[in-house]
Amino acid sequence: MMVQPHILLTPEQVSERVILCGDPARVNRIAVLLSDVKPLASNREFTSVTGELHGKRITVCSTGIGAPSAIIALEELVKCGAKYIVRVGSAGAYQSHIALGDLIIAEAAVRDDGGSASYVPSNFPALANRQLVNGLCDFMHHQAENYHCGLVRSHDSFYIDNELDVCRKWHHLGVLGADMETAALLTVGRLRHVAVASVLNNVVLYGEDVAQGINDYVSAEKAMMHGELLAARAALAALVNHCS
Numbered sequence: 001m002m003v004q005p006h007i008l009l010t011p012e013q014v015s016e017r018v019i020l021c022g023d024p025a026r027v028n029r030i031a032v033l034l035s036d037v038k039p040l041a042s043n044r045e046f047t048s049v050t051g052e053l054h055g056k057r058i059t060v061c062s063t064g065i066g067a068p069s070a071i072i073a074l075e076e077l078v079k080c081g082a083k084y085i086v087r088v089g090s091a092g093a094y095q096s097h098i099a100l101g102d103l104i105i106a107e108a109a110v111r112d113d114g115g116s117a118s119y120v121p122s123n124f125p126a127l128a129n130r131q132l133v134n135g136l137c138d139f140m141h142h143q144a145e146n147y148h149c150g151l152v153r154s155h156d157s158f159y160i161d162n163e164l165d166v167c168r169k170w171h172h173l174g175v176l177g178a179d180m181e182t183a184a185l186l187t188v189g190r191l192r193h194v195a196v197a198s199v200l201n202n203v204v205l206y207g208e209d210v211a212q213g214i215n216d217y218v219s220a221e222k223a224m225m226h227g228e229l230l231a232a233r234a235a236l237a238a239l240v241n242h243c244s
């Protein structure tokens with residue numbers, strides 16, 4: 001098969017088990033958990049590597065920010081044979097009991113993104129794969145770390161004027177936190193008959209200004225690495241032990 005136009009990968013290079021992340025720099029930070037790591041490709045926001053864990057091959061690929069590029073990565077990876085996909089992302093909390101570095105495991109996502117809306121009507125659910133969610137929760141259950149399992153919201157707009165009102169609304173409805181890709185990945189993954197889940201590292205406290213929160217977090221190197229690596233370990237455990 002021809003090389004895919006955006007991710008620049010062929011089926012020979014892509015594993016059935018895939019980790020997706022937004023930030024291309026996160027790919028190499030996740031890869032430290034794998035052995036026999038080889039760089040695959042780098043084009044636009046799509047950077048990929050392959051490696052192994054417990055005899056299973058894992059592909060790690062970045063998707064950039066937002067639903068459109070996340071969907072492009074998912075579609076092209078599925079064409080290359082990806083079957084089990086976990087997003088290792090970051091999120092802003094919508095609940096005050098969620099601390100920086102806590103993990104949010106998405107059972108389902110509110111579809112406030114435009115990407116999934118171009119595939120299905122607004123009443124179509126964005127539901128995570130149950131096996132992978134169980135795998136993520138099982139792993140976290142055995143760690144002495146905070147995690148929260150429930151609803152997330154995926155959106156397209158970071159800096160809208162009524163951002164605080166929007167956050168308050170979803171806070172009152174019990175949504176745990178926000179990212180920009182989970183809903184699209186869960187929706188399109190289901191349409192393509194592949195298993196998709198998402199685990200998010202909280203980088204913004206509820207009620208905190210998003211831009212300020214992210215800046216604070218970027219400087220809080222230790223907390224960032226801790227939540228991110230924990231999310232990656234949870235994703236790998238789910239992909240290695242809960243996929244067949």
Ligand SMILES: O=P(O)(O)O[C@H]1O[C@H](CO)[C@@H](O)[C@H]1O
Binds near residue numbers: 023064179
């Ligand atoms: O850290 P990543 O995985 O990119 O996830 C979150 O961070 C970005 C926004 O800063 C968005 O992509 C959002 O979903």
Ligand SMILES: O=c1cc[nH]c(=O)[nH]1
Binds near residue numbers: 092178179203204210
């Ligand atoms: O507040 C946040 C932080 C990260 N990603 C988001 O989508 N929102």
